[in-house]
């Protein structure tokens with residue numbers, strides 16, 4: 001192989017390698033959308049958790065927030081914890097009464113409706129029931 005052929009072959013190889021690298025790099029750094037949890041069914045003891053308005057916790061991929069006093073299902077909300085944009089765990093902002101994603105700033109209502117993008121899909125919400133001091137999340 002002469003020098004010109006060698007350099008030509010190397011150039012083609014590098015071009016192919018760079019194309020593959022760019023394709024991989026364009027996907028890097030993001031988790032992508034996360035499917036919402038299915039078949040959720042767990043209970044929490046309200047004597048020991050979610051006692052104050054604004055308290056929240058994440059369990060089994062669901063974020064549960066106490067919105068009001070009293071142990072009534074309407075005192076709580078439960079939605080998927082992973083942002084529908086790229087899967088970052090959202091947080092509840094008590095002052096604004098909304099969920100906010102810390103990565104790109106998407107905002108969701110208490111029930112999971114998209115208010116501000118870049119997320120375009122609503123959060124999945126879950127069924128809440130309360131019996132005595134036991135809160136159960138299903139869905």
Ligand code: FES
Pocket residue numbers: 083084085086087088101102103104105106117118119
């Ligand atoms: S991951 Fe991008 S807004 Fe949530």
